[in-house]
Amino acid sequence: MVIKVKNLVKRYDELLALDHLSLEVHKGEIFGLLGPNGSGKTTIINCILSLLKYDKGEIEVFGKPMKPESYDLKRDIGIIMQNVAVFDELTVYENIDYFCGLYIRDKAERKRLVREAIEFVGLEDFTKFYPKKLSGGLLRRLNIACGIAHKPKLIILDEPTVAVDPQSRNKILEGIVKLNEQGATIVYTSHYMEEVEQICSRIVIMDKGKVVATGSKEELKGMIALGEKITVETFAAAQPEHLAELRKLPGIESVEWHDKLLSIKSGKGRNNLEQVLDFLKTRNISFGRIYSELPTLNDVFLEITGKQLRD
Amino acid sequence: MFGHIMLTRMKCLLRDRQLMFWTLFFPLILGTFFQMAFSNLDKTESFKPIAAAVIENDAYKNNSFFRQLMDTVSEGDSRIFNLTRTVTAEEANQLLEAGDIVGYYTADGNQVSLTVKSSGINQSIMKSFADQYLQTSSAVEEIIQTNPQALQNGILSKLSDELDLMKEVPIGSAPLSLSVNYFYTLIAMACFYGSFLGLKEVTDIQADLSNCAMRVNMSPVHKFKAFLAGMTGALIIHFAEILILLAYVTQILKVDFGSKTGYVLATAFLGCVLGLSFGSLISAAFKKNENTKTAILLTSIMIGSFLAGMMAMNMKYQVMKYMPILSYLNPVNLLTDALYSLYYYDTLDRYLLNMGLMGAFAAVFCLGTYLIIRRRKYASL
Amino acid sequence: MPVFKLCLKIIKKNLVSISLYIGIFLLIAALISLSGTAEQASGFSASKAKIAFMAEESTPLVEGFRQVLEEQATLVELPDDKEKLQDALFFRDVTYVVRIPSGFTKDFLENRGTRLEKTTVPGTTDNAYVDLRVQQYWKLANLHLAGNLGITQEALAEQLKQDMAANTTVNMAQFQNKKDFSQSFAANYFNYTAYSLTSVLILGISAIMMVFHNKDLRRRNFCSPIPAGSFTMQLFLANLVYTIAAWAVIAAACFALSPQEILTGNMPYLLVNSIVFTFCMSCLSFLIGNLVTSRNALSAIANVVGLGPSFISGVFVPQQFLGDTVLRIASFTPTYWFVQGNTRISTLTSFNWTSLSPVFYDMLIQIGFAAAFLSAALMLGKRKQLQA
DSSP, rough: OEEEEEEEEEEEEEEEEEEEEEEETTTOOEEEEOOOSSSSSSHHHHTTOOOOOOOOHHHHHTTTETTTTHHHHHEEEEEEEEOOOOTTOOOHHHHHHHHTTTTTOOHHHEEEHHHHHHHHHHHHGHHHHHHHGGGGHHHHHHHHHHHHHHSSSEEEESTTTTTTTTHHHHHHHHHHHHHHHHHTTEEEEEEEHHHHHHSSEEEEEEEEEEEEEEEOHHHHHSSEEEEEEEEESSSSSOHHHHHHHHHSTTTTTEEEETTTTEEEESOSSHHHHHHHHHHHHHHTOOOEEEEOOOOOHHHHHHHHHOSSOOO | OOHHHHHHHHHHHHTTHHHHHHHHHIHHHHHHHHHHHHHHHHHBBBBBEEEEEEEOOHHHHHHHHHHHHHHHHTTSOOOSSSEESSSHHHHHHHHHHSSSSSSEEEETTTEEEEEEOOEEEEEEEHHHHHHHHHHHHHHHHHHHHHHHHHHHHHHHHHOOOOOOOOEOOOSSSSSSSSSSHHHHHHHHHHHHHHHHHHHHHTTTTTTOOHHHHHHTTSSOEEEEEEEEHHHHHHHHHHHHHHHHHHHHIIIOOOOOOOHHHHHHHHHHHHHHHHHHHHHHHHHHOOOOOHHHHHHHHHHHHHHHHTTSSSSSHHHHHHHHHHHHHHHHHHHHHHHHHHHHHHHOOOHHHHHEEEHHHHHHHHHHHHHHHOOOHHOOOOOOO | OOOHHHHHHHHHTTTHHHHHHHHHEEEEHHHHHHHHHHGGGGOOOOEEEEEEESSSSOOOOOOOOOHHHHTTEEOOOSOOOOOHHHHHTTTTTTSSEEEEEETTTHHEEEEOOOOOEEEEOTTBBBHHHHHHHHHHHHHHHHHHHHHSSTTOOHHHHHHHHHTTOOOOEEEEOSSOOOOOOTTTTTHHHHHHHHHHHHHHHHHHHHHHHHHHHHHHHHHHHHSSSSSSSHHHHHHHHHHHHHHHHHHHHHHHHHHHHHGGGGSSSTTTHHHHHHHHHHHHHHHHHHHHHOOOOHHHHHHHHHHHHHHHHHTTSSSSSSSGSHHHHHHHHHSSSHHHHHHHHHHHHHHHHSSSHHHHHHHHHHHHHHHHHHHHHHHHHHHHHHHHHHHO
């Protein structure tokens, strides 16, 4: 067990930011913390890091209680904040070297580690640049390099891809997977479900300071009734009686028609698409493209909380 | 580790151009302006012979006593007047209108009158001199009236006797320069501008003030140790800046700081500590944005400098005279006063008092900062 | 006029720091006007030196001495403490400390050569002034003692008091029935405006210019359908309105603080000189706005450009007290010519071409500076436009 949080309560005056929240992070996994903005992701991270005071609950990291002076624990943690945390007055190299130097005393080793970190994030050509001269994506990569140069066993990334171009984002995500392969446990928070879905082996979905669901993405999707979303492009306007008939088919949860698109949500089962196609044929409804999608984490979130993950 | 943090922090401070401008270059520039504006200040109050005129009319020619008096005070190195002798009042009037003379005397019988354009110290001296003539002649008349023999006893010769009546008692060895105090307040102000360095150090160590600090807080380095390393770096830079300023002011601008160089350096060092710790306290105490804190620092330094006499030297004295408590509670003034005491007093009592109070202030600032900094968990970030 | 309106908005944003400059300036000006009016006596008034009178004995002769001194000096009460006296001399609370040692009167009457002790700021005019009076008193005392043997101390003191009461008639020369304006409030006031006007104009105008010189914004403006000429005109207009407003506030404050001086003949020329200077400074601000790109640098430059010329051109310390080299350097700044113009105007008593031409010369030089600043700014602006 790398992180263990039990019954954590944190208030900001009136606002209950964390409401008896419990979670566990296992060794070697990429743990995803998914939730909309303001759901308490950053708060829980800061509590785990012992930067924030909390009102109730217990936090253990590497099996020991986490305190501000737990230096032996801090030595094995790397953090990448939501906001870029680098010094404007230091160059790319100096920034990484400074933060790495807070962990590693030996100069030669530090030099090697800093080089590795720079290679890892692909900033070789920018070592002498000041942060102000870097583009948003490069700056994020520097931010990451500062957090991982000392080869931590636990890496916490708090929305590291906010405002990052797709190219840099992919590079970052690939990097995280690579770090995990090298043996680090990763905690990754995001409100982008695609990212979480793409890399995380276990996911916690949060809302309003509470855990609403936990599991692998397959497990999470298994929790909800929705099995498949079928969309059909129709050329003629759909008749209300057709829609009513469709709704009566077995396994169909809901049917809507809007702007030449027929959206059908069905439960789990193998022949959903087949029966819809049969129906269209027998009613002589001409149609164009058809596609079928599996549910996303957004659908999971929607079904559990009744609202969209992103608004 | 300590060295690593210290050196990096020093790099951060040295590369902050704005910081360097206000803590180093601005005091240097201001010192230069001071020098240019005040270099002649001491000469303005020194006595120079007054341009005066006397109308050589018949009354003047006949009044041998007054004429003699005029002659004696218009000759030699210690003369009072640069005397122009004109024939007519017209001529004297023209000189007066053109501003070539301060005033002119007109003799009329035994009386003497003075004509001037405006009031002022030179005009007053001219009047005082004429008064002297009148007073002496009245006294002589009086004496001759009551004691006619006096004239035979050579009473008139007494008039030209130099009276050795005054003993000049110097007060302290240093010249009473009008400009040095401005430079002392400048040094004090520069020391306190060091508070911007302290401000930055605290901002970069308090996790609720900056993102970088959050990261530093998460490292396995004791927060106070990291802070101390940063502050040591800041102190080295600040003291170096003040030494540069002192060197410039004393060696190039030739401002007199007295002969107690070691004490001056000690004062500068304590001033640096004071400035830094003041900035850190303000920075730690307010969880506001940096602009607000800068405004607070700048305003308090300006008020402190004003009360220490930076804009008008007399201000320092007025505070000292009418509100002595305030002069002891104003750290900028303590610093100014310490330098002033070193320059001017023979004893070190007042200097040591100033240094003691500065030390006390520094201790309070440091302690306050420590009490806030030592907290390592925050209610909100 | 979208550009013009935006400029006004930018000014509004910076109004706090700008009004801070004006507010502090007006406060100081008000203080000066309050303290200055007391000295405006029409007849002659003798100066009073500040003396600390330390008598260790009280005899009729010493008392008489004190009274005689008091007519020509303000006796400042000070504790008999060395450091306090040192402080008082250093800060010119007194310029002369006279101490009468105990037993002095007796020794003086018996001619034993005991001397008075004086501590002064050496070599000053005040010092010479007081010395005259001090010497005179004891000299006359000596005269009476020699001429009137056996005179009692009381009689001597009384006699000296009579002698010293003799007073010279002082005539105040009036030239062409014009009052001397050089000591007036307005003359000093306009000199002081140099500092605040410079700071206020640099802060305001450069703030506007900097916004428009942002590279991306410039490109966007370039692409907008507003013709470049109209754009520039609106910008000029906004700067002009701001300049006039700043000048009007400061000039109006002068009238408010010293209404009796509005109708003097010198006032129109002071106002014209001030307008010329304001215009010159707004051109300088325009140039700075073109040169400077960062807001932080702007506050540094506003401080240095505001303070520097004021220090060396006679705003804070009158020109007559500045060294020749300093003044020569200062003559490369418009502030010098502004202050010199003010000084010339305030000493004017007649307003014909000969007496006014040096004043016009000062103004002409300021206009020359303005032209130089403006053309430099425009040239720079052109180059920037090409780069965009």
